[in-house]
Amino acid sequence: MKRVFALLALVGAVAFGAPAWAEEKVAAPAATATAAAPAVAAAAAAPAEAAAAPVLVPNKGDNAWVMMSAALVILMSIPGLALFYGGLVRSKNMLSVLMQVFTIFSLITVLWVVYGYSAAFTEGNEFFGVLDKLFLKGVTVESVGATFSKGVVISELAFVIFQGAFAAITCGLIVGAFAERAKFSAILVFMVIWFTLSYLPMAHMVWYWAGPDAYIDAAAGEAAGKTAGFLFQKGALDFAGGTVVHINAAIAGLVGAYMIGKRSGLGNVAMAPHSLTFTMIGASLLWFGWFGFNAGSALEASGGAALAMVNTWLATACAALSWMFAEWIIKGKPSMLGAASGAVAGLVAITPAAGFVGVMGAIVIGLLAGVVCLWGVNGLKKILGADDSLDVFGVHGVGGILGAILTGVFVDPALGGTGVYDYVANKVGDFDMTAQVISQLWGVGTVIVWSGVVSIVAYKLVDIVIGLRVPEDEEREGLDLTSHGETAYHH
Secondary structure, three states: OHHHHHHHHHHHHHHHOOOHHHHHHHOOOHHHOOOOOOOOOOOOOOHHHHOOOOOOOOOHHHHHHHHHHHHHHHHHHHHHHHHHHHHHOOHHHHHHHHHHHHHHHHHHHHHHHHHHHHHHOOOOOOOOOOOOOHHHOOOOOOOEEEOOOOOOEEEHHHHHHHHHHHHHHHHHHHHHHHOOOEOHHHHHHHHHHHHHHHHHHHHHHHHOOOOHHHOOOHHHHHHHHOOOOHHHHOOOOOOOOHHHHHHHHHHHHHHHHHHHOOOOOEOOEOOOOOOHHHHHHHHHHHHHHHHHHHHHHHOOOOHHHHHHHHHHHHHHHHHHHHHHHHHHHHHOOOOHHHHHHHHHHHHHHHHHHOOOOOHHHHHHHHHHHHHHHHHHHHHHHHHHOOOOOOOHHHHHHHHHHHHHHHHHHHOOHHHOOOOOEEOOOOEEOOOOHHHHHHHHHHHHHHHHHHHHHHHHHHHHHHHHHOOOEOOHHHHHHOHHHHHHOOOOOOO
């Protein structure tokens, strides 16, 4: 526990220690900010113009792209993440990991429709939306949501499923940190609490805004900016989930690894992955599905989506190679596990930057991600002392932090980035790298502290009521049989 609080305090102090002048500059009118998922809202306009405003109709191509992207993100969870994690555990726990990911996906899907979407993507305060859209009340085949272009909308139902798929895979990522030893019931209860109190507010803080049509002039832009999420107002950029998804889940996993404790026999019993074949297939499905994750976050079938797609393709390949070659130099042999892990590290690191950086930025982010995350799962893991079974923090936490910070660097138009769009002026605004990096640190620091505190409280409550860990004899026998009465293999 001391390590958990020390880690949270250290990173929180770094991120929240920005000087007052920098904070003021970053928190300039939200008309100059960009985010990954605009709020679903009708275009805000002056009363005289509202009556004459044309009815916005979704483009079928944009709708088709977002719905296909949602399906690709679902593929990332089931079977992609399930097989990637399943191959990394021992054979006696393979089915338990498949069951956890599959069931969490189903659970979060239901919660998203019941209250999650409403809490994340309606106008409330800086941290939470309101519950006006419980059970998708008012969301019909006719309702629309904003994109990143003025006068362009998509069907709200398409946006609902796209964002719901994000929520589901985020929660699924967490289980890799304490695989092979946690109670199934405890995992499910924890996910309900964490999803409600960590994922939903983070999604709202980073991605909720009034949409581009609200920014008709400086006064309207200032008013609209005040309705946005906390980190959106800070100017933090997160194209597809570096903070909301990866760092958020990684902190929850790391806290869980500390609080649940190490696997029985760690260091004395062989715990090598039982099927790198499944892990490679899972990593490949993740890479494939990630095109929907990142390029779909453009919310339009546009050049911006194509940029995000190319960056996702390129940064991932760079990270797979850099991890493999670094491991080859250090250990004398390149490994399939290293190449697959490097690919995932690259996917994580490019996520917040995908639609903001140019191809050279993607190459640098990918190459750095492979090497830095290799250190994360080896050197940093030893320093932290937690039994993060499948290196959730080393890959998703370290990669997410790296990518989030570097987004603030490579979004610079001088380095090939897109810059930050000013919706009042309808052009790319003046860029200040120092201010943008400080905005990114606000995002990183906020998610670390927020997820860390929520996770500690949630794990403790579940431990008191249910207990977090299976008995040692059940752990030694394997969770497939003891928790589910089945086995993944019969031989």
